[in-house]
Amino acid sequence: MTYFKNSILLGLLAVACSFSISAQEAKPDNQHLFDDFSYRKGNVYRTASGKPGPEYWQNAADYDLEVTLDDKTHSVTGRVTIKYTNNSPETLDFIWLYLEQNRFTQNSRGTLTTPIRGNRYNGDVEGGFELANVSAQTKTGTSSKYLITDTRMQIFLDQPLEAKGGEVTLKMDFDFKVPVEGMDRMGRLDTKEGTIYAIAQWYPRVAVFDDVVGWNTEPYLGAGEFYCEYGNFDVKITASANQTVVCSGVLQNPKEVLTNTQQKRFAEAEKSDATIYIIKPDEVGTPISQAKTRGTQTWHFKMENTRDVAWAASSAFIWDAARMDLGNGKTGLAQSVYPIESDGNSAWSRSTEYTKESVEFYSETFFPYPYHNAINVAANVGGMEYPGVSFCSFESTNADLWGVTDHEFGHNWFPMIVGSNERRYPWMDEGFTTFINHYSSKAFNNGEYPSATGSPRNLVRYLTYDQREGIDTSPDVANARNLGYTAYYKPAAGLYMLREYILGAERFDNAFKSYINYWAYKHPQPNDFFNHMENVAGENLSYFWKGWFYGNGNIDLGIASVEAYQDNYLLTIENSGQIPMPVELLVIYTDATTENVSLPVEIWQRGNSWSHLFKTDKTIQRVVLDPNKLLADINILNDSWNKP
Structure with a gap:
């Protein structure tokens, strides 16, 4: 026993001496590259898995909206009623809302932080919300106290809103002038047969209160998009009788706003894989395209479990549609509205085909499309997405139109279904x-x-x-x-x-x-x-x-050498970049046969060079790293080795 203890002591002393001698030559490892980089532990709200x-929990907001579009003054006037439910575990003393039309003013933070020469997010500066009759009603009473800061509005409650189910009803009247340039997200476009109004960020809406930061109140500046609560929407839009209105959701009163012919065409489109006209090109601007020839019409739409709604109106719209097959026996309707200027088989006449194919692909591949309609609107917007509605450039054609249509409808999955903070x-x-x-x-x-x-x-x-x-x-x-x-x-x-x-x-x-x-x-x-x-x-x-x-x-993997070793080969690779990656090698023999080698990312934990013993009785002619060119490797010059 004494001998054993003495042996351990001598061993420890030897190791200690060795460490002392080589301390200044210690080789650092790469473990820091593999360590967790943020707080990723779970809790009762978000699990570690x-x-x-x-x-x-998340809070909810249901909206009743009634608005009128005045095409003489280019303004939208209306009233919003919001039923807000506090599902959080804490009481709320106030409710934050977004007033994103306030971005279009001379002194908005977004205007004042836009470069002098402008950028994509230029916007008109003669707009903004006008509000009246603001109230917040709970079961204990009503408050009309509020504070507006740029694109945010804080409504104070008469008593704190109770946790886990407390409800408040917010009401207010609002109006705003529709901007021509709406930061490439909305706006108005003059065409031969009338103005196209693409309307978004158009009503006061509740900001998200979540378990991560509480109230999300970042101002609307430009590039940063949106973060919205889910709820049900009931929307009524009154417009001139000669205008066609499309909106997120399902039209509730087709018999009132569509002609008998248009209703029949819709029924046909619901069963057709081919595109069917609702309003034909030669019908645009004529009484045959209108259910009423004078006055106004009110279009009524509903949409459930959505984070937003957007709409468009114009007397210039060609309108077509086709059935979408969404799986499990569910169908929907792809639609497009566009002016005469955008007509043509290389342009918007294929928009509904593109919309249909895009939505069907994502619905089958990732998650079923939850809405009945997918509507593509030709506008003076390069490309912008809303639930069930996209605004795309009226000038887009061919591959460009496919690309922007596919991208904007793809957004129905991210962030419309998966509601991240844009x-x-x-x-x-x-x-x-x-x-x-x-x-x-x-x-x-x-x-x-x-x-x-x-x-x-x-x-x-x-x-x-x-x-x-x-x-x-x-x-x-x-x-x-x-x-x-x-x-x-x-x-x-x-x-x-x-x-x-x-x-x-x-x-x-x-x-x-x-x-x-x-x-x-x-x-x-x-x-x-x-x-x-x-x-x-x-x-x-x-x-x-x-x-x-x-x-x-960056990623920069390379082949350092290929050397004969004990009747086999040593394949030495190096990581000269900052991001370690698994290694895929293609070994090509002199007889033209090949073999693949896969090495795990863990080879880089100890350092930036690794030698792999490759056993073969053949002669190697060439070795190629990342043979399928799948990595964003910044240096391709060291990605191969050739036999001298």
Whole structure:
């Protein structure tokens, strides 16, 4: 026993001496690249497995809206009644709302932070909401006290709104002038047969109160989009009798606002895979297209469990439609409205076909489309999405029209179904949608139009740009030239690499679809996505989230050498970048046969060089790293080795 103790002591002394001698030569490892990078623990509201927790909650807002469009003054006037339900575990002393039309004023924060030379998010400055008869009624009383700050409105309650089910009814009258330039999200366009009104951000709406930051009150500046509560909408829109009105939701009074012929055409379209005209090109601007020839008409729409509604009106609309097959025996109606200027088989005459194919693909592939209608509106908006309605450029044709239509309707999944916070995390809607667009484009007419996303290697020029910004850059802070990469292309490329290279299609698809199912009509945060993908796929991906989504480093793997070793080969590879990745190698023999080698990402935990013993009795002619060109590797010059 004494000998054993003495042996241990001598051993420890030897090790200690060794450590002392080599302390200054200690080799650092790469473990920090693999460690968790944010607070990702679960709680009763959001689980560590990335699901809504057993006590997850979110508040709700139901809207009754009655408005009138005046096409002489280009104004919208109306009244909103909001039934707001506080499902949170805390009482609320006030309710925050958004007044996003206030962005279109001289002194709005958005106007004052727009560059002098302008950008995509230019907007008119002679608008803004006018409000009257504001009230907040609870079971204890009514309050009319409120405070407006830029694009936010704070309504104070007579008594705190009780937790876990307390209700308040908010009412107010409002009106605003429809901007011509509505920050490329709404506006009005003059055409030969009349003005097209594309109406969005058009009513005072409740801000989200959640378990992460409480009230989400970031101002509406420009690039940052929206974060909305879910609820039911009852919408009545009064417009001139010669105008056609389309809106998110289902038309409740077709017999009052459509001609008998139009009603019959709708019935035909509901059963047709081919596009059917509701209003033909030669009927635009004639009495035959109107249910009434003078005065006004009120169009009534309803939509359930949605986060928003948008609408459009014009006397210039050609209108067509076709059936959508949404699975499980459910059908819907793809529709398009557009002016004579946009007519043609290379242009908007194919819009309904594009809409139908896009919605059907996503419905079958990811999650059933929940709405009856999908309506594409030709407007002076480059491309903007709302539940069941998209605004796309009236000048778009061919591949451009397919691309913008497919992208905007893809947004019905992100963020309309999966209700992420676009204002803080644009990559969770723009990036996800750009990613799924790649697969829908491949499927449409056997790839009639090439995917705009393309290979991750197409990003290399941006990834090596010294003014690049990370995915986590706020959309209102990102340089306008970089926003397309930070919000759209880089996150899409990240998901593409995750599916095609890191996890494989089956593991990725299982996790991605599960994420959509668990967070449909809820409010996920980035950590919920990260946690859920890891738990379902069974893979710790911290190195990837940290490096690609929350860092500005790059991927640079290379083949250092291929050497003979004990009748076999040593394949030595190096990681010269900041993001470790699994390694895929293609070994090509002198007899032209090939063999694949896959090495896990963990080879980089100890350092940036790794030698793999490759056993073979053949002679290697060539070794290629990432043979399918799936990685956004910034240096392709070290991706292959050739036998001297």
